[in-house]
Amino acid sequence: MSTTTKVQIDTKTFIRFWVVIIGFVAAGYLLAKASAGLLIIGCALFFALAIKPLVNRIANLFPGKSRGIPIALAYLIVVGFICCFVAIVVPTVISETAKFASNLPNIIDGATNNLTFIDDLGKSLHIDNFREQTIKAIGDFSQNFVNLDNFGSTITNSITAVGSGIATTILTLVLAFFMLTEGPKIFQDFWSNYPNNGPTKKAKHIIARLSQTISTYVSSAITVALINACATIVTVFILSLIFKLNPGLALPFGLITGVFSLIPMFGSFIGGSIVALLLGFSQIGAGITFLIYTIVYLQVESNAISPKIQGKGMNLPALVVLSAVTIGVYTFGLIGAIVSIPIAGCIRVLIEEYSSDIKDDGKLNGSDINAKPETKLIAKS
Numbered sequence: 001m002s003t004t005t006k007v008q009i010d011t012k013t014f015i016r017f018w019v020v021i022i023g024f025v026a027a028g029y030l031l032a033k034a035s036a037g038l039l040i041i042g043c044a045l046f047f048a049l050a051i052k053p054l055v056n057r058i059a060n061l062f063p064g065k066s067r068g069i070p071i072a073l074a075y076l077i078v079v080g081f082i083c084c085f086v087a088i089v090v091p092t093v094i095s096e097t098a099k100f101a102s103n104l105p106n107i108i109d110g111a112t113n114n115l116t117f118i119d120d121l122g123k124s125l126h127i128d129n130f131r132e133q134t135i136k137a138i139g140d141f142s143q144n145f146v147n148l149d150n151f152g153s154t155i156t157n158s159i160t161a162v163g164s165g166i167a168t169t170i171l172t173l174v175l176a177f178f179m180l181t182e183g184p185k186i187f188q189d190f191w192s193n194y195p196n197n198g199p200t201k202k203a204k205h206i207i208a209r210l211s212q213t214i215s216t217y218v219s220s221a222i223t224v225a226l227i228n229a230c231a232t233i234v235t236v237f238i239l240s241l242i243f244k245l246n247p248g249l250a251l252p253f254g255l256i257t258g259v260f261s262l263i264p265m266f267g268s269f270i271g272g273s274i275v276a277l278l279l280g281f282s283q284i285g286a287g288i289t290f291l292i293y294t295i296v297y298l299q300v301e302s303n304a305i306s307p308k309i310q311g312k313g314m315n316l317p318a319l320v321v322l323s324a325v326t327i328g329v330y331t332f333g334l335i336g337a338i339v340s341i342p343i344a345g346c347i348r349v350l351i352e353e354y355s356s357d358i359k360d361d362g363k364l365n366g367s368d369i370n371a372k373p374e375t376k377l378i379a380k381s
Contacts, residue, residue: 039332040168044175046339048183049211050218051078055180071180075173085255092252093278100281206353213345220309221262227305228268228297229258232275235293239279243286253278263334264325264341268298320344 031038051074058070194200233254240247253275260271272294280287316324321341328340 039335040172041175042339043335044172044179046214046342047172048176048179049214051075051176052180052211053215053219067181071177075177079173085259089252089255092249093256096249096278096281202353202357206349209349209353210346213349214342217342217345223309224301224306225258225261228261228271228301229254231297232257232272235290236275236279239286239289243283245279245282245286249279263337265322267337268301269294272297316341316344316348320348 054074054077055067055070058073059067062069191200191204233250236250236253237247239245240249256275257268257271260274261268263270273291276287276291276294278287279290321344324340324344325337328336328338328343330336332339
């Protein structure tokens with residue numbers, strides 16, 4: 001025999017239930033709409049925490065409480081480096097690529113002189129002088145590639161995307177500037193509303209650890225990138241003497257490997273491969289030699305340089321690092337790849353602090369299972 005249970009819900013509970021559901025849906029919708037803005041704010045916060053050690057070092061050189069001058073100088077250093085990178089690297093890459101494209105027909109002609117089967121293939125397709133026509137088509141493509149008029153029209157067509165990127169970068173830098181100048185006062189005013197007791201000190205301690213984690217990671221990553229860039233400059237300069245290349249390529253190629261090495265896991269290999277390809281455009285032997293150097297250097301960097309410099313800062317297993325980078329790349333692209341490891345380090349800090357709180361609560365509540373019961377010895381008279 002089945003029984004029926006009747007549940008009665010009053011009107012207020014019913015309305016509250018649907019208000020909560022609608023609130024969650026509306027919050028999710030607003031977060032999705034504001035995702036681009038939240039990403040910019042997150043990037044600004046990451047940039048502010050990243051250059052905070054540089055600001056503090058510059059502030060030590062200038063007496064006074066004002067942080068405007070140290071922040072402005074730190075910005076000049078960072079923005080100046082970016083401008084120098086673009087001014088040095090971009091023309092070199094374009095020049096080497098255009099040189100290779102202009103010589104591509106001669107390279108293919110020399111490589112296919114003894115390949116008579118190409119003409120035989122053309123005859124089977126009822127195409128006369130198939131090899132010459134192929135080389136001519138590649139030559140026309142190369143001339144169009146290096147044509148400044150076509151290049152200028154390509155730049156003009158992409159001016160909207162470039163302008164949007166510049167505007168986003170400026171907005172990020174401005175937000176980071178205000179975070180550095182007004183952020184400490186905002187935090188001070190916020191904490192003044194709470195008593196300086198245990199929970200408040202604990203929250204301050206956690207925030208300080210999170211900030212230190214990001215700053216430590218950025219400092220160590222920049223150090224590893226500088227080592228990679230210097231090693232590349234020396235190697236390319238030596239290769240230029242051996243293969244009679246332009247020694248001026250050493251600096252821009254060093255900047256390429258240094259900047260790409262800031263990308264976790266695969267950045268150093270990508271940067272080395274790009275330099276090897278650009279060197280191969282001029283001398284195939286130089287490109288192959290540099291590729292071999294890159295493979296050897298990556299072994300030294302992953303086994304000696306990175307563990308020595310970055311190991312103490314993050315202390316994350318390789319599986320966690322690779323998983324974080326994969327999630328970051330597929331979620332936010334290149335920016336996600338850069339910020340994924342410090343975010344993983346912050347999560348590790350939160351887990352450690354939460355675990356320590358659980359252990360402390362267990363000890364205070366007498367739930368330490370390893371504690372031995374106190375025994376008393378009573379002497380019999």
